[in-house]
Amino acid sequence: MTEFLQFVYQGVVLGAVYALIALGFVIVYKSSEVINFAHGELVLLGGSFVFLWRNQIGLPFAVALLLAIVIMAGVGLGIERVVLRRMVGRPVFAIVMITLGLAIVIRQIVTSVWGFADRHIDDPFGATVYDVGALSVTAASIWTLVATGLVLLGFFIFFRSSKSGVAMRAAAFDQEAALSLGISVRRMTAISWAIAGATATVAGVFIATFPKSLSPTVGFVALRAFPAAILGGLDSPGGAVIGGLAIGLIEVLTQAYQPSWLGNSFHVVAPYAVMVVVLMIRPYGLFGTREVERV
Amino acid sequence: MNALTSRRPETLHTSYAQSVSIFPTRGAKIGMALLAVVVVVLPFTLTDFWLAVINFAAIASIGAIGLNLLTGFTGQVSLGHAFFIGLGAYTAGYLGGNHGLPFVVWLPAAGILGGIVGLIVGPFALRLKGLYLAIVTLGLVFLGEHLFLNLRDVTGGPQGRSIPAPEVGGISFNAIGTFSRDQSFYLLAIPMLVLMALIAKNIVRSRTGRAFQAIRDREIAASIIGVNLFRYKVAAFVISSAYAAIGGAMLGSYLRFAAPSQFDLFLSIQYVAMIIIGGIGTVFGAILGAFFIALVPRLVEEFSDRLPFVATTATAEGITVFELNQIIFGALIIVFLVAEPYGCAGLWRRAKSYFKTWPFSY
Numbered sequence: 001m002t003e004f005l006q007f008v009y010q011g012v013v014l015g016a017v018y019a020l021i022a023l024g025f026v027i028v029y030k031s032s033e034v035i036n037f038a039h040g041e042l043v044l045l046g047g048s049f050v051f052l053w054r055n056q057i058g059l060p061f062a063v064a065l066l067l068a069i070v071i072m073a074g075v076g077l078g079i080e081r082v083v084l085r086r087m088v089g090r091p092v093f094a095i096v097m098i099t100l101g102l103a104i105v106i107r108q109i110v111t112s113v114w115g116f117a118d119r120h121i122d123d124p125f126g127a128t129v130y131d132v133g134a135l136s137v138t139a140a141s142i143w144t145l146v147a148t149g150l151v152l153l154g155f156f157i158f159f160r161s162s163k164s165g166v167a168m169r170a171a172a173f174d175q176e177a178a179l180s181l182g183i184s185v186r187r188m189t190a191i192s193w194a195i196a197g198a199t200a201t202v203a204g205v206f207i208a209t210f211p212k213s214l215s216p217t218v219g220f221v222a223l224r225a226f227p228a229a230i231l232g233g234l235d236s237p238g239g240a241v242i243g244g245l246a247i248g249l250i251e252v253l254t255q256a257y258q259p260s261w262l263g264n265s266f267h268v269v270a271p272y273a274v275m276v277v278v279l280m281i282r283p284y285g286l287f288g289t290r291e292v293e294r295v
Numbered sequence: 296m297n298a299l300t301s302r303r304p305e306t307l308h309t310s311y312a313q314s315v316s317i318f319p320t321r322g323a324k325i326g327m328a329l330l331a332v333v334v335v336v337l338p339f340t341l342t343d344f345w346l347a348v349i350n351f352a353a354i355a356s357i358g359a360i361g362l363n364l365l366t367g368f369t370g371q372v373s374l375g376h377a378f379f380i381g382l383g384a385y386t387a388g389y390l391g392g393n394h395g396l397p398f399v400v401w402l403p404a405a406g407i408l409g410g411i412v413g414l415i416v417g418p419f420a421l422r423l424k425g426l427y428l429a430i431v432t433l434g435l436v437f438l439g440e441h442l443f444l445n446l447r448d449v450t451g452g453p454q455g456r457s458i459p460a461p462e463v464g465g466i467s468f469n470a471i472g473t474f475s476r477d478q479s480f481y482l483l484a485i486p487m488l489v490l491m492a493l494i495a496k497n498i499v500r501s502r503t504g505r506a507f508q509a510i511r512d513r514e515i516a517a518s519i520i521g522v523n524l525f526r527y528k529v530a531a532f533v534i535s536s537a538y539a540a541i542g543g544a545m546l547g548s549y550l551r552f553a554a555p556s557q558f559d560l561f562l563s564i565q566y567v568a569m570i571i572i573g574g575i576g577t578v579f580g581a582i583l584g585a586f587f588i589a590l591v592p593r594l595v596e597e598f599s600d601r602l603p604f605v606a607t608t609a610t611a612e613g614i615t616v617f618e619l620n621q622i623i624f625g626a627l628i629i630v631f632l633v634a635e636p637y638g639c640a641g642l643w644r645r646a647k648s649y650f651k652t653w654p655f656s657y
Contacts, residue, residue: 035426086633090423093372094632097571100564101628108621111612230430263445272434276419279431283423291424 002134007256008249013141014147021202021225022232022240023155024196031171031192033092034084037099040222041106042197046072047204047214048110051121061124065205069198076197080190082262097214103219111216118213140209151202152241155195159237163270164191172235222252224268227275233288242286247271297413316643317493336473338481344593346477349469350591353569354545359569360495361538366567367576368499368513370530371421375432376566378439379536381558383543388553389449393514396557402544410533417532421525426516436560443555455554458547469551480549481521487503487545487581491538495578498534511576525625568628583639591627592620 038043050070053064079102087095125140144262159165171188173179179185194229200222207221208214228247231241255267284290308314318324338346362376383405390401420431443450450456460469461483466485498504506527509517518524547553562598565588573584599605599616614622635641 035430068519068656083629083633090632090636093366093370093429094571094636096374096426096429097564097567098629098632101568101625101632104564104625105622105629108614108618108625112618112622118578208579226430227434234426263441266441269441272437272438276434276438279427280419283427 006146007136009135009137009141009254011249012245013144013248014252015222015228015245017203017206017244018225018228018248019197019241019244020148020151020206021222022228022244023237024199024203025226025229026234026240027192027199027239028196030237031078031168032084032088032189034087034095034099034197035234036097037223037226038079038102038106039196039200040071040219041103041224042072042075042200042205043204043222044214044219045075045106045198045204046201047121047218048114048119050201050205051114051119051214055119055122061122065201068203069254072197072201073194074197074232076193076195076200079191080193082191085186088268091228100152104279107216107219116213116216119208120213121205121208123205123209127211129180138211140206144206144209147202148206151199155199156237164188168192224226227271230275230285231278233285235289236285236287237288241285247274250274260279297547302587317500320463334485335570338478343475343477346475346481348382348593349586350445350477350480350484350549352586353481353488354542354549355498355566355569355589356542356582356585357491357545358539358542358566358574360491360578361535361542362523362566363570363576363578363581364498364507364538365528365531365535365571367570367574367581368474368504368511369507369528371528372425372429372529373420373532373535374560374567375416375420375435375439376535376539377558377560377562378435379413379539380543380546380554380566381439381443381553382407382412384458384539384547384553384558385450385456385546386441387544387547388451388456391459391548392457393449398459398463398548402461402541405544406541408542410537411463413418416538417529418525421528421532422537424603425470432563433560436558436563440555440559443558450452450553453555453603455552458551458553461545461548473547484545484549487541491541492578492582495538499578503530510574514648549618564628565624568624570638571636572627572631572638575636577640580638580640587639588624591623595620595623601656 021039021080024039025036028034028039046068049068050064053059053067054061059067064234082100083098085096086216087098125138125143128139130137130139130142159169167178167183168188168191170181171183171185175185178188203222203225204214204218207218213237224247228239228243230243231242231246232241251267252269254270255265258266278285308319309651318327337349341349355614358380362373365371365373367604371624386405386408387401390396390404396404416435420435423431444453446599460467461480462468468479471479471482474482499507506517506522509520509522510524510527510531514524543558569584570581571584571586572587573582574580599619602619605614605616605619631638637644
């Protein structure tokens with residue numbers, strides 16, 4: 001039982017990071033109907049920027065993180081402005097491919113600057129392990145839960161209550177109606193990309209905390225948050241959080257208890273298997289809106 | 296869904312027979328004849344290095360034509376092509392290697408098995424449209440890689456397995472007479488490509504092909520004029536999977552080897568890139584794209600030592616050739632999609648109409 005609870009805790013921690021990444025997918029999709037397959041690489045790039053400012057330049061961790069967040073918000077804005085704005089009204093297929101192309105370019109830029117080696121961001125969380133009841137809890141995991149929780153909370157307050165947040169929701173709900181009310185849909189799309197870049201940076205730090213580290217494979221790990229976004233429904237931020245936690249739990253529990261007939265390291269593909277099954281039963285995810293086609 | 300392509304008729308057709316003919320103009324016929332001459336001369340004039348590029352491109356063309364039938368003609372986006380290519384390669388290895396069956400059995404068998412698996416997967420995947428189809432086929436690639444890694448009896452696990460060379464009636468296309476390996480395989484790859492391209496061309500101009508294009512242009516309109524959406528979408532998926540599996544079997548028997556890491560998401564992206572760069576919704580475009588994607592990395596390798604920022608040794612500063620290739624590849628996808636959505640075929644068409652209407656071009 002203790003062992004099981006330990007795995008559940010690990011699953012929740014991993015799920016919190018997945019939730020943060022899935023939120024990035026959802027924000028961008030909601031505002032511009034673009035599935036950003038480069039989001040995993042944004043997570044990698046964000047983490048690498050923190051590494052740059054913290055380890056290579058030697059700034060304090062908080063400053064390094066803030067700087068990286070600002071830069072990554074800028075990167076998000078830049079991608080939207082330079083590439084994706086030109087793709088408005090083009091077939092979905094073209095947009096999927098363009099983000100896949102971006103993913104390849106960003107990953108190679110990261111590897112050519114920082115190489116393939118594992119990098120440890122010199123974070124203040126340390127490798128301390130506390131005993132909470134029968135569970136052993138790392139300091140890093142507590143920080144992960146607190147930080148992702150705060151970022152998610154901040155986002156939902158912004159999205160529900162602030163003027164920009166309400167405008168974003170309006171723009172996502174009906175672009176023409178929003179335009180007629182004087183909301184700049186373009187600006188809202190730009191803001192959503194900036195938020196995606198910023199949250200990707202935070203996710204990039206926490207996906208690489210002790211005992212894990214930053215390497216180019218982080219892009220693929222982050223892509224596993226993609227089933228989370230699908231599970232919750234691509235246009236539902238709340239769904240992204242639930243989907244993220246579910247996928248995190250599924251991954252850790254499969255890793256712990258996988259029967260041998262599923263083959264080695266089935267947990268790596270378990271999120272995708274769940275995603276395929278969910279799509280078969282509920283094609284628009286658990287909390288997504290059904291698309292209605294008018295003749 | 297919006298039309299992926301809207302093609303302007305380039306020539307005036309005066310009969311239906313002319314409109315659906317494979318080579319509609321005299322220019323196209325002459326062009327093909329010239330190309331045929333070049334194709335015959337090439338193996339005797341090029342070095343093995345360039346013949347290998349052509350062989351890879353010809354093999355990739357087969358898969359790309361298949362993907363273009365599904366994506367370019369029917370409008371269904373699939374990122375799962377790598378899975379079917381892997382399936383073909385392992386079928387070739389298993390039937391040809393483990394059971395010692397001849398080439399004329401395992402190549403069609405690979406295609407048939409690809410089609411059958413496509414028939415099993417297709418109905419599930421095709422319940423979904425547009426983006427969601429791309430997503431579920433993305434899942435297929437990851438699950439497929441997992442299968443390839445774990446079905447050790449068939450695939451040899453992570454280390455991969457060997458695949459026999461193609462052999463027909465005692466002639467091995469790995470060594471014919473005094474020909475080198477690449478020269479010999481060329482004699483198989485090019486006829487196979489021509490055969491598969493002609494089959495595709497005939498599918499496209501038949502009733503089935505027109506149904507595919509009707510679905511691509513507007514699903515609802517197609518179903519109103521009596522196209523059975525489900526049946527034709529599944530048919531496109533099955534045909535495309537069979538093409539991919541045949542291409543995979545050819546690839547495996549050329550490399551004589553297959554490992555699960557070859558059949559990852561990146562391979563799928565490469566195939567989609569081929570049809571984007573070559574031209575969506577044309578058979579010839581898929582071939583052009585495959586040659587383009589096969590050629591660019593070799594050219595970069597050839598000329599990389601002249602570029603100052605590229606590291607030629609493992610210890611030198613600068614980006615590696617591999618990284619440069621990947622960046623160019625990603626950038627090509629982006630540039631083509633932003634600037635020339637109809638790919639090389641579109642560039643060609645534009646150039647042609649420019650000179651045709653000269654001096655009144657605009």
